[in-house]
Amino acid sequence: MTELAVTRAHPAAGAAPLVAVEDLRVSFPASGVEAVRGLSLSIAPGECVALVGESGSGKSVTARSLIGLAGPGARVRASAFRVGGGDALTFGPREWRRLRGRFAGLVLQDALVSLDPLRTVGAEITEVLAEHDVVPRAARPERVRALLEAVGVPDPEVRVRQYPHQLSGGLRQRALIASAIAAEPELIIADEPTTALDVTVQAQILRLLADRKAAGTALLMISHDLAVVAEIADRVLVMKDGLVVEEGPAREVLTAPRHDYTRALLAAVPSVSAGPRRPPRSPGTAPPDPVLAATGLSVSYGSRTAVDGVSFQLRPGETLGVVGESGSGKTTLARLALGLLAPDAGEVTLRGGPWSRLPERERRPLRAAIQVIAQNPLDSFDPRHTVGRLVADPIHTLPKRRRRERVAELLDRVGLPPELLGRRPRELSGGQRQRVAIARALASRPEVLICDEPVSALDVSIQAQVLDLLAEIQAQDGTALLFISHDLGVVRHLSDRVLVMKDGRAVEEGDADEVFHRPRHPYTRELLAAVPRLPGRAE
Amino acid sequence: MTAAPPRARRVPGWLAVAVRRVVSAVAVLWAAATTAYVALLLAPGDTVDILVGDGADTPEIRARIVAEWGLDRPEVVRYLSYLGRLLQGDLGRSYQLQRDVGEILAGQVGPTVRLTLAAAAVGVVLALVLAVATAGRSVWPRRVVSAAELVAVSVPQFVIGIVLLFVFSFSLGWFPVSGAADPQALVLPALALGLPVAGVLGQVLREGLERALEQPFAVTARSRGLGERAVVARHALRHALLPAVTLAGWFTGVLLGGAVITETLFGRPGLGRVTMQAVTGKDMPVVMAVVILSAAVYVTISALLDLAYRLIDPRLRSA
Structure with a gap:
């Protein structure tokens, strides 16, 4: 209790740490969960510390307990807990409130819901200025404009009066950052600040955070994405089950991990440089006829063209990756391929015969041949059905006994134990759910699988398992995959050929190796340049 | 998009x-x-x-x-x-x-409007106070209040009215038993009509508040140093109002229908009483007019609610 003065210091060796916590334990007695089980952490002024780990590892709870926001009913203990020069173990609500915003600003994942959707961007930023009386009332509008300008929001005079839903994802996130830094905090806590963003926007936001760091603000960055962390962190703490399993300088942890878990995490990150290992097709043999083909597909919603003249061919046993940012028309393309949406122009053919042109009554018997795996099975499953019923759904015409055998076979195939048969979607983990989705898609023995962001909601290690499962199924059955993702690493991992989409058009198409190593279109180059990379990987 | x-x-x-x-x-x-x-x-x-x-x-x-x-x-x-x-x-x-x-109804609109507005005020104010006071708070006050709300919702209005009359007029003599002459006579009928509204509205508001307080924007607001009261007043309350506004159309029905019983019970003049008499006296022209008038009230209220929605939620304005 001797050093009470708050250090408004520049990053300097030997300066008192902003945060110093020993043996932090956070539990939720009501649910019996121990989220953090003895973690030590210190953050020096101007330093960027990253907490990485998978969902449920306790990283968010750790970060939030540093500003007294571990959550309702949380019990926080520590043997030493110094925050902003004070002893946090003695803090009451008033002390915490003085610290929040002023000492540390918080940036959460998705600004669409992390900024109040019913209030203007200007009101949200002004709130911080008013709460901590940063500038006199009359000077606040000017300061808000200056802050928006500082985080790279163009036309701040217009933006202050707009609501979060009127801004693009990137601008929203910038506005959220502006509100977090409005009271000039010494520390920014960024909890998955780029997870909801497209890769090019992600790169911009990371640059903005790096700028704040360069200006002397310390950064506590929480992420499940090791490559994102690699771009910006000085030190990395790897968390698992509420404990730190490895800690060290970012470069060391990410290039020479000592702990098995870190190694496994790193190995699971798909890289944009390594594609599927497959024997090259022997020269001379003609490629098989495409099982699914599209020519000149166009469709528009009102005056907005969602897909504009896209053609592709998908051959048996091959994976065509479709990459693009949100709004590029990927999902509309999937709906067209599935025959769920009629194109305004162009045609989809299945096995060389008509598909999109068929009336639904004639298309229905053929639907078994083309199945879909969606991003979030929680939305695409009936929450009241059991796993057994969900998987049996496409084969309900089979006799009961045969059906039961087939479901057991399918579960075994996707690596799920038979005990899960009676469970409902909510009682499964994210990875298990996606396996059930795959089992259901395989039930009708399809020739084509349309995968729309199938692993985007999963942790990186689970993601790798699901991708491996898809590759294995493809190798065994010769299923053709139309694989849609915003994640270039994931697409690279699985695809033989790649289609790059932007604003509804296919701007580039070709062999995956070609596209990733020698992109021709400037947009592809921009996308690839924006992908965060792990250090030490041959890219 | x-x-x-x-x-x-x-x-x-x-x-x-x-x-x-x-x-x-x-x-x-x-x-x-x-x-x-x-x-x-x-x-x-x-x-x-x-x-x-x-x-x-x-x-x-x-x-x-x-x-x-x-x-x-x-x-x-x-x-x-x-x-x-x-x-x-x-x-x-x-x-x-x-x-x-037209002349008959015009003479009776005043007392009914006074009664329903007073009842609506009772409902809204009670519900707001109780919801804000108990949302996300300690378990006990919350339980007591939500039990009281449940009672207010499930007991028929005329029972509430009779109980109020018995306690506050017959036993304590604080309020007149019937009539509409002085403002005091409005208190008990407004309570009888407004309490069930307060019960439903209170539950909806509290649930909305608790849901809003768990949203990321509430966490962001707290991370700026705002106290819990400011988070509720500046952020959560508007979100909680949206489902409550949806229910307002239903309240209109409760208040209009309830006015019939309440006015009869408390011997007040008003549209409800006229309707009651017209129905029992088989005065068809009056009944028909009341039907049309109620429809007009509903239509007006729902137009106002539409407007209120747009005021509260900017996301509806751009559509």
Whole structure:
């Protein structure tokens, strides 16, 4: 209790740490969960510390307990807990409130819901200025404009009066950052600040955070994405089950991990440089006829063209990756391929015969041949059905006994134990759910699988398992995959050929190796340049 | 993603909304007027007998009814002249009371409006205070309040009214038993009518507040240093109001329907009482007018609610 003065210091060796916590334990007695089980952490002024780990590892709870926001009913203990020069173990609500915003600003994942959707961007930023009386009332509008300008929001005079839903994802996130830094905090806590963003926007936001760091603000960055962390962190703490399993300088942890878990995490990150290992097709043999083909597909919603003249061919046993940012028309393309949406122009053919042109009554018997795996099975499953019923759904015409055998076979195939048969979607983990989705898609023995962001909601290690499962199924059955993702690493991992989409058009198409190593279109180059990379990987 | 602008001529958004609103309001009113008219036609017996009801039955009155309702003319003309009369604001004549219906209702609107507004105020204020005081707080006050709300919701209004009368008028003598002469006489009826509203509204508001307080924007607000009260007042409350506004249409029904019982129980003048008397006295012209008037109130309220939605939620404005 001797050093009470708050250090408004520049990053300097030997300066008192902003945060110093020993043996932090956070539990939720009501649910019996121990989220953090003895973690030590210190953050020096101007330093960027990253907490990485998978969902449920306790990283968010750790970060939030540093500003007294571990959550309702949380019990926080520590043997030493110094925050902003004070002893946090003695803090009451008033002390915490003085610290929040002023000492540390918080940036959460998705600004669409992390900024109040019913209030203007200007009101949200002004709130911080008013709460901590940063500038006199009359000077606040000017300061808000200056802050928006500082985080790279163009036309701040217009933006202050707009609501979060009127801004693009990137601008929203910038506005959220502006509100977090409005009271000039010494520390920014960024909890998955780029997870909801497209890769090019992600790169911009990371640059903005790096700028704040360069200006002397310390950064506590929480992420499940090791490559994102690699771009910006000085030190990395790897968390698992509420404990730190490895800690060290970012470069060391990410290039020479000592702990098995870190190694496994790193190995699971798909890289944009390594594609599927497959024997090259022997020269001379003609490629098989495409099982699914599209020519000149166009469709528009009102005056907005969602897909504009896209053609592709998908051959048996091959994976065509479709990459693009949100709004590029990927999902509309999937709906067209599935025959769920009629194109305004162009045609989809299945096995060389008509598909999109068929009336639904004639298309229905053929639907078994083309199945879909969606991003979030929680939305695409009936929450009241059991796993057994969900998987049996496409084969309900089979006799009961045969059906039961087939479901057991399918579960075994996707690596799920038979005990899960009676469970409902909510009682499964994210990875298990996606396996059930795959089992259901395989039930009708399809020739084509349309995968729309199938692993985007999963942790990186689970993601790798699901991708491996898809590759294995493809190798065994010769299923053709139309694989849609915003994640270039994931697409690279699985695809033989790649289609790059932007604003509804296919701007580039070709062999995956070609596209990733020698992109021709400037947009592809921009996308690839924006992908965060792990250090030490041959890219 | 923004909504696509209409392909044809571009009409300003607010104008399109207003036009749609007015058209549907007219349609609802027309349907209400027609339903009332069809009910008159379908009622068993002679139309003149029905319109006379329990009132004095003289050849002069019968002749007057035939003339005023055009009963000697073809069906289509009859119906159209009925609609025409309504359009001119003529609600017809009560042959029992020997007065124009419009005049009868106009004299009774005041007390009913006072009662329903007071009841609505009781409902909204009580619900707000209780919801804000107990949302996300310690378990005990929350349990007590939500039990009280459950009682208020499930006990019929007339029971609440009788209990209130018994305790505060008969035993304690704090408030008059009946009448509407002085403002004090408004207290008990407003409570009887407003408590069930407070019960439902309180539950909806608290649930909305608790949901809003868990949202990321509430975490962001706390991370700025705001106290819990400011988070509720500046952020969570508006979010909680949205579902409550949806229920407001339903409250209109509760208040209008409840007014019938409450006014009768407390011996107050008002539309409810007139309706009650008209129904028991089989005064069909008055009943028909009340149906049309209620429809008009509903239509007005729902237009106002639409407006309130747009005021509260900016996301609806750009649509």
